[in-house]
Amino acid sequence: MRTALNKVRGLGSAKEGTGHFWKQRITAISNIPLTIGFLLIIFCAMSFNYNQNVELLNSPIVSICMILTILSFTYHMCLGMQTVIEDYIHKELLKISMLILNYLFSFFVMIASLYSILKINFIG
Amino acid sequence: MLKMKKIERPLSPHLQVYSPLINMVMSIVHRITGSLLYFGTAILMVWLLCIASGEAAYDTFQAISNSFIGTVVLIGYTWALIHHMLGGIRHLIWDTGSGFEIENINRLAWGTLIGSVLLTIIFWILNYTLS
Numbered sequence: 136m137r138t139a140l141n142k143v144r145g146l147g148s149a150k151e152g153t154g155h156f157w158k159q160r161i162t163a164i165s166n167i168p169l170t171i172g173f174l175l176i177i178f179c180a181m182s183f184n185y186n187q188n189v190e191l192l193n194s195p196i197v198s199i200c201m202i203l204t205i206l207s208f209t210y211h212m213c214l215g216m217q218t219v220i221e222d223y224i225h226k227e228l229l230k231i232s233m234l235i236l237n238y239l240f241s242f243f244v245m246i247a248s249l250y251s252i253l254k255i256n257f258i259g
Numbered sequence: 260m261l262k263m264k265k266i267e268r269p270l271s272p273h274l275q276v277y278s279p280l281i282n283m284v285m286s287i288v289h290r291i292t293g294s295l296l297y298f299g300t301a302i303l304m305v306w307l308l309c310i311a312s313g314e315a316a317y318d319t320f321q322a323i324s325n326s327f328i329g330t331v332v333l334i335g336y337t338w339a340l341i342h343h344m345l346g347g348i349r350h351l352i353w354d355t356g357s358g359f360e361i362e363n364i365n366r367l368a369w370g371t372l373i374g375s376v377l378l379t380i381i382f383w384i385l386n387y388t389l390s
Contacts, residue, residue: 182390208300219293248303
C-alpha cells in the first residue's frame with residue numbers, strides 16, 4: 136500500500152502532509168548540539184554572579200548559541216505539545232482551545248526570551 | 260459535520276495488560292520529560308527576563324533557585340533535558356530504519372536511562388565542587 140503523493144504533499148487530514156513529522160525531526164537534530172552548548176552555558180552561569188552573567192550573555196558566541204537554542208527549543212516543544220494534546224484530549228472545543236493556548240504560549244516564551252537576550256546585548 | 264453517535268466498542272489490549280518493559284517505560288518517560296521541558300523552557304525565559312530586568316530581579320531568581328525546592332526543580336530540569344536528548348537520539352537512530360533488533364532496543368533503552376542519570380550526577384557534582 137502506498138500513500139498517494141498528493142496526500143503526502145499536503146492534502147492529508149491535517150492539510151500539511153508530513154510537515155509536522157519533518158519539522159519535529161529537523162528541530163530534534165538541531166536540538167542535540169544546542170542542548171550540549173546550552174548545558175555548558177548554564178553550567179558556567181550557575182556559579183556566576185549578576186555581572187558575570189551579563190558579561191557571559193554579552194559574548195557573541197554565547198548569545199548566538201542562546202538565540203538558536205530558544206528558537207529550536209520553542210519550535211520543537213510547540214510541535215511536541217501539539218501531538219500530546221491531539222493524542223489525549225478528545226473533546227473538540229477543549230482540544231482546539233488547548234492547541235491555540237499551546238501556540239500562543241510557545242510564541243510568547245520565544246519572543247520574551249529573545250527580547251531579553253537582545254536587551255542584555257544591546258542596551259544592557 | 261454530522262455528530263457521531265457514541266457506540267461502546269470493545270477495546271484492544273492496552274497498557275494495563277502488559278508487564279512494563281524497559282523500552283516501553285523509556286517511551287513513556289520520553290513523553291513525560293518532553294512535557295516537563297515545555298515548562299522548563301519557561302524557567303529559562305524567566306531567568307533571561309530577570310537578567311534583562313536588572314540585579315534586583317536576578318537576586319530574587321537566585322534566592323528561589325538556590326532554595327531546596329528550586330534546586331530539586333533545576334536538577335529535575337537538567338535530568339529531563341539530558342534524558343529527552345538521549346531518548347531523542349535513540350528515536351533518530353530508529354528513524355534511519357536500524358537498531359530494531361531486541362538486544363539493541365534494550366541496550367539503547369537502558370543506555371538512555373543510565374546515561375541520563377550519570378550525566379546529571381556528573382553535572383551537579385562538578386557544579387558543587389567548582390562553585
